[in-house]
Amino acid sequence: MNRDELRAYVLAKAQAAREAAGAWATADTARKNAALRAIGEALIQDEQEILAANRRDVDQAREAGMAESRIDRLTLTPARIRAMVEGLTQVEALPDPVGEVVERWTRPNGLRIERVRVPMGVIAMIYEARPNVTVDAAALALKTGNAVVLRGGSDAVHSNGALVRAIRRGIASVGLPEDAVQWLERTERDTVDHLITARGYVDLAIPRGGASLIERVVAQATVPVIETGVGNCHVYVDRAADLEMAVRITVNAKTSRPSVCNAAETLLVHRDVMEAFLPQVGHALTARGVTLRACPRALGILRDAGLGAEPADESDWATEYLDLVMAVRVMDSLDEALAHIRRYGTKHSEAIVTEDAAAATRFLTEVDAAAVYHNASTRFTDGFEFGFGAEIGISTQKLHARGPMGLRELTSYKYVVRGSGQVRA
Amino acid sequence: MNRDELRAYVLAKAQAAREAAGAWATADTARKNAALRAIGEALIQDEQEILAANRRDVDQAREAGMAESRIDRLTLTPARIRAMVEGLTQVEALPDPVGEVVERWTRPNGLRIERVRVPMGVIAMIYEARPNVTVDAAALALKTGNAVVLRGGSDAVHSNGALVRAIRRGIASVGLPEDAVQWLERTERDTVDHLITARGYVDLAIPRGGASLIERVVAQATVPVIETGVGNCHVYVDRAADLEMAVRITVNAKTSRPSVCNAAETLLVHRDVMEAFLPQVGHALTARGVTLRACPRALGILRDAGLGAEPADESDWATEYLDLVMAVRVMDSLDEALAHIRRYGTKHSEAIVTEDAAAATRFLTEVDAAAVYHNASTRFTDGFEFGFGAEIGISTQKLHARGPMGLRELTSYKYVVRGSGQVRA
Numbered sequence: 001m002n003r004d005e006l007r008a009y010v011l012a013k014a015q016a017a018r019e020a021a022g023a024w025a026t027a028d029t030a031r032k033n034a035a036l037r038a039i040g041e042a043l044i045q046d047e048q049e050i051l052a053a054n055r056r057d058v059d060q061a062r063e064a065g066m067a068e069s070r071i072d073r074l075t076l077t078p079a080r081i082r083a084m085v086e087g088l089t090q091v092e093a094l095p096d097p098v099g100e101v102v103e104r105w106t107r108p109n110g111l112r113i114e115r116v117r118v119p120m121g122v123i124a125m126i127y128e129a130r131p132n133v134t135v136d137a138a139a140l141a142l143k144t145g146n147a148v149v150l151r152g153g154s155d156a157v158h159s160n161g162a163l164v165r166a167i168r169r170g171i172a173s174v175g176l177p178e179d180a181v182q183w184l185e186r187t188e189r190d191t192v193d194h195l196i197t198a199r200g201y202v203d204l205a206i207p208r209g210g211a212s213l214i215e216r217v218v219a220q221a222t223v224p225v226i227e228t229g230v231g232n233c234h235v236y237v238d239r240a241a242d243l244e245m246a247v248r249i250t251v252n253a254k255t256s257r258p259s260v261c262n263a264a265e266t267l268l269v270h271r272d273v274m275e276a277f278l279p280q281v282g283h284a285l286t287a288r289g290v291t292l293r294a295c296p297r298a299l300g301i302l303r304d305a306g307l308g309a310e311p312a313d314e315s316d317w318a319t320e321y322l323d324l325v326m327a328v329r330v331m332d333s334l335d336e337a338l339a340h341i342r343r344y345g346t347k348h349s350e351a352i353v354t355e356d357a358a359a360a361t362r363f364l365t366e367v368d369a370a371a372v373y374h375n376a377s378t379r380f381t382d383g384f385e386f387g388f389g390a391e392i393g394i395s396t397q398k399l400h401a402r403g404p405m406g407l408r409e410l411t412s413y414k415y416v417v418r419g420s421g422q423v424r425a
Numbered sequence: 426m427n428r429d430e431l432r433a434y435v436l437a438k439a440q441a442a443r444e445a446a447g448a449w450a451t452a453d454t455a456r457k458n459a460a461l462r463a464i465g466e467a468l469i470q471d472e473q474e475i476l477a478a479n480r481r482d483v484d485q486a487r488e489a490g491m492a493e494s495r496i497d498r499l500t501l502t503p504a505r506i507r508a509m510v511e512g513l514t515q516v517e518a519l520p521d522p523v524g525e526v527v528e529r530w531t532r533p534n535g536l537r538i539e540r541v542r543v544p545m546g547v548i549a550m551i552y553e554a555r556p557n558v559t560v561d562a563a564a565l566a567l568k569t570g571n572a573v574v575l576r577g578g579s580d581a582v583h584s585n586g587a588l589v590r591a592i593r594r595g596i597a598s599v600g601l602p603e604d605a606v607q608w609l610e611r612t613e614r615d616t617v618d619h620l621i622t623a624r625g626y627v628d629l630a631i632p633r634g635g636a637s638l639i640e641r642v643v644a645q646a647t648v649p650v651i652e653t654g655v656g657n658c659h660v661y662v663d664r665a666a667d668l669e670m671a672v673r674i675t676v677n678a679k680t681s682r683p684s685v686c687n688a689a690e691t692l693l694v695h696r697d698v699m700e701a702f703l704p705q706v707g708h709a710l711t712a713r714g715v716t717l718r719a720c721p722r723a724l725g726i727l728r729d730a731g732l733g734a735e736p737a738d739e740s741d742w743a744t745e746y747l748d749l750v751m752a753v754r755v756m757d758s759l760d761e762a763l764a765h766i767r768r769y770g771t772k773h774s775e776a777i778v779t780e781d782a783a784a785a786t787r788f789l790t791e792v793d794a795a796a797v798y799h800n801a802s803t804r805f806t807d808g809f810e811f812g813f814g815a816e817i818g819i820s821t822q823k824l825h826a827r828g829p830m831g832l833r834e835l836t837s838y839k840y841v842v843r844g845s846g847q848v849r850a
Contacts, residue, residue: 022767025609026790107812111801120823121793199643204825218624218647224824225649245846252848332609342447365451366548376536376844385849386840387532398545398628398837399649400825412823415811416789419801421670423677 003190009163014201017147020179025119025145027176029096032143036092036354039139039170046166047081051276053162054131054342064402069259074155091139091316093393097408098145112414115151116361119145121203123410126151126217128209129294131159138167138181144410149202152197153209154187157408161185171354196221203412206359208393226409227399228393231261232320233378234294236337237281238354239272245375246353247281252377253351255288259322261394262349262381266317266327268337274298274330279305285326294328302328317344334359337364345369348396349378349403369402370396428615435619437609439626442547442572450570452601457568461517464564464595465510469537471591472506478587486580499554499581501735509560516564519814522833523570524710539841544570546628548835549620551576551642553634559838563592563606565817569835572605574627576620578634579612584608621646628837633818636745641659651826653818653833656686656773658803659747661762661788662706664697668738670800671778674705677802678702678776680713685773686749686819688804691742691752699723699755706729710751711796719753727753739846742769757783774803778779795821795828 001007024032043050054076061071072160100117107113123146125137134150138273141148152160160183170176184191196205196217200413205225207217235253237246253264269277278301282292292309293316294302302309309328316327317340341350350361360374371381381403383391388406397399402410426434449457468475479501486496522664525542532538548571550562559575566573577585585608593603609616621630621642630650632642639654660678662671676688694702707717717734718741719727727734734753741752742765756762766775776798777788785799796806806828808816813831819825826834 022791022793025793080659105812107810111805113811118793153830222643224822226824242846248846248848254681256849336612360843364843366447368450368543371840371842372844374844375840377849379849380842380847381840384531386528386538397649398679399651402837402839414794415796415806415828417796417798417801417805418785418789419799421667422674422801422805423673424681424802424804 001186004186006186006190007194009186010184010191011183011198013299014122014124014149014195014198016179017182018201018267019150021119021121021147023177024119024142024180025098027145031174031176032096032145033092034174035142035171035176036088036139036259038173039167040088042166042170042173043081043135043163046162047078050081050162050166051076051078051160051337053158056158057156066155066251070129074131074159076131076159082131084132087136088139091390094143094407096143097411100310102173102413109422110420111422112418115413116416117408117411120410120412122147122149122201124149124151124198124202124205126192126205126207126209126213127196128153128213129155129159131156131163131210131320133169134160134163137392140390140407140410142171142178142180144407146410147182149182149184149195151184151187151241154317156187157187192217196223196225199223206393215290226393226395226405227397228395229261230320230346230396231263232266232318232344232346233262233264234266234268234341234345235264235351235353235378236268236331236341237270237273237277238334238352238356238359239270240356240359241273241277241353242355243277243280245274247284247375247377248276249351249353249375250281251284251288253379254285254290254326256379259326262379263322264326264351264378265319265321266329266344268329268331268340268369269298270337271297271330271332274301278302279307282307282309291325292328293325295330297330298328320346338363341367346396348394349381351376351378354365355402371393426611430810431611431613432619435609435616436623436626437549438609439574439620439623441604442607443626444545445602446546446572448602449567449572449605450523450546452570456599456601457521457570458517459599459603460567460596461513461564463598464592465513467591467595467598468506468560468588468832469511471587472503475506475584475587475591476501476503476835478583479518481583481820482581483722491580497555499556499584501556501584505557507556512561513564516568516815519568519832521568522836527838530743532705534847535845536847537843540838541841542836543839545835545837547572549574549623549627549630549648551617551620551630551632551634551638553578553638553841554580556581556588558633559585560592562817565815565832565835567596567605569832571835572607574607574609574620576592576609577614582610588660596605606607608816613663617642617688618645621648621650631818648672650669651818651820651824651830653820654686655745655771655821656688657691657743657769657771658687658691658774659691659693659766659770659776659778660691660803661693661756661766661775662698662702663759663784664695665776665781666698666702666778667780668698668702668705671702672709674776674778674800674802675706676713678804679710679715679751680749681802683749687804688747688802689751689776690744690746691754691769693754693756693765694723695720695759695762696757699726703727703753704732707732707734714749716750717753718750720755721754722751745771763788766792773819774798774806776801776803795819802843
């Protein structure tokens with residue numbers, strides 16, 4: 001396909017989604033839930049086809065020399081398909097936000113105004129290799145009455161094709177329009193550009209993936225976007241910290257899953273506790289394979305304690321390692337920690353460990369981030385950990401949604417106004 | 426200035442706003458209100474300078490041949506300055522949304538989570554000739570703890586300069602950083618591009634103006650944008666309408682202020698009432714100077730009633746006239762009206778006139794628009810008419826804010842999480 005043909009192809013998919021969106025927007029909860037159940041049944045019926053399609057993707061990826069960690073994320077197994085079906089059941093059980101009257105009031109002229117939650121419309125999901133996102137994103141979009149255009153990565157094209165066929169068959173079996181789930185089997189890079197400039201068709205684009213994908217979407221999009229993903233998160237250990245707790249929180253924030261956006265990247269330590277704390281936390285982190293990159297004062301203390309550490313440079317403060325590496329910097333004051341986070345943080349998740357209530361309050365109030373923590377790990381920034389029962393991504397912008405996005409964040413609202421002939425003066 | 430210098434100039438302004446934003450984000454309501462009062466006093470003190478600056482703009486505009494209607498919007502008078510000051514007093518009286526705990530809950534692991542309303546950060550306002558927007562936008566941004574970068578039109582450059590000097594002096598007099606109000610006195614078109622691509626500095630851009638300005642911002646922006654303004658609004662007169670009410674609502678929706686986005690552009694009439702209704706409404710509209718552009722059936726009835734009307738073509742259904750022109754089309758059914766609005770509407774404001782509760786419910790449920798009306802004029806889509814006490818614009822997108830935007834829509838939220846050493850499993 002040339003560029004014009006590819007654009008026409010993408011717009012036709014988006015148009016089909018748009019046309020199906022109306023029926024989904026007004027479908028009641030029971031019907032939407034029936035569709036989710038039917039999708040689960042179709043996935044189970046199609047297990048062999050899905051696994052066979054996935055083997056093609058995995059074989060091609062291995063031939064192309066993909067790293068094993070990425071191949072693992074690409075690989076489907078019967079257990080992982082069961083986990084997808086279980087996920088559908090969980091989404092089915094969640095309350096349906098659509099139709100909720102968020103507020104209602106009456107004006108002096110008698111107009112009765114309601115603010116009612118409604119679906120967003122057509123959501124474009126742009127993501128990379130993990131095929132489970134195909135099922136997750138479709139389920140969350142459909143539960144909230146939206147249509148969705150899925151643009152997965154080329155590495156998962158056979159897997160996604162098989163999954164989408166099952167999803168659409170499940171939908172059709174309950175009599176709702178299956179065109180609410182559109183999938184771009186063409187994965188040329190231009191498909192992304194066409195999708196995120198489809199004004200009038202797409203109400204919201206959500207990119208999920210690495211920094212370069214997100215940058216590209218933000219730069220090119222003319223439809224509204226929610227940015228996700230980048231997290232240069234800090235743990236600040238205050239002078240009044242419980243140091244045993246601070247070790248536990250730092251180790252958890254750094255090592256429990258280093259590849260995710262809510263993992264901590266830099267440890268800030270108040271100078272009053274650096275001598276006592278850095279050897280403890282240094283041993284705990286290096287025992288778990290963490291490389292430390294430290295400011296001069298921290299470096300001296302760590303080395304005196306017999307710990308390996310490398311000197312940090314300016315770029316370390318700004319780096320999201322997503323790996324078993326942690327930057328360490330001594331702070332002369334809470335103010336200096338607040339300034340460091342203001343300068344280098346990405347407004348994702350930030351934690352203070354302290355027994356000093358006033359310091360905690362200042363940190364929670366002054367740090368500008370999606371989630372701010374007192375005496376807890378940054379790793380809790382997650383839709384499931386927050387109790388939303390679902391997560392479509394973690395927003396790192398302030399418009400519309402901030403932090404973990406669940407079902408409610410996939411809705412908009414409208415004003416329903418009832419009168420008796422009122423006109424404006 | 427060359428392009429690089431202009432970019433550096435814009436970014437320096439945005440950076441200054443960013444640095445002032447922290448103090449405003451944590452300022453309490455009393456201090457913010459004191460600043461609003463001080464701004465009002467400064468405007469009154471500077472009245473002569475402001476009027477003199479405005480005369481320069483008006484003289485230049487007249488020499489350049491600007492239309493009188495635009496010159497009227499540009500012109501300031503002592504009464505209009507008093508109205509600005511009155512507007513500041515109204516904003517002062519509004520409740521401050523910042524700091525509101527929107528929700529709070531405790532997780533099974535003991536984490537206590539609060540969702541707290543916070544300022545957006547730095548807001549870029551891009552607008553055209555009306556200098557009162559300078560004061561309005563600054564007041565609403567400051568009341569909600571935001572900093573603002575104002576980019577007004579070149580026609581109002583002297584007026585805006587005088588207004589901004591008064592605003593900043595007022596702020597400084599209460600000890601808050603006046604850098605929270607930045608103004609781009611350079612009005613080259615490129616300043617807009619630099620402002621809306623200032624990622625890391627600007628949290629939200631709001632364009633207010635004509636369709637070409639909004640298109641440009643949407644196409645070029647890499648910071649989040651709220652689209653405002655375009656409204657191709659309909660009044661649908663159902664078979665079960667109270668025709669006297671329908672005339673009143675149609676006349677109000679079309680003629681009370683034809684140049685604004687919530688004015689109706691197309692009248693849809695059910696065929697069962699076309700013979701009775703069209704002559705009535707046609708006389709009422711033409712008496713107020715409205716030109717009618719009608720489908721063949723409506724045209725015949727209007728001409729038989731001795732009314733002037735022109736034949737409509739396809740483009741009329743899609744046109745936002747913003748003028749004393751109205752398209753008229755006969756519908757065979759409610760379904761056809763819903764389809765017409767789905768196709769040509771811009772999701773702004775849509776009204777049905779009917780005594781049939783079932784038809785009203787279908788219309789209110791199925792029409793996808795920021796505001797849907799039963800038996801009331803579309804002209805009520807307005808922050809003051811809705812009771813918000815303020816309006817920064819009317820959003821025509823679904824992300825973040827829809828319809829009239831008041832103070833709350835200039836805020837975001839953050840999650841404040843308090844623990845006792847919790848780590849993630």
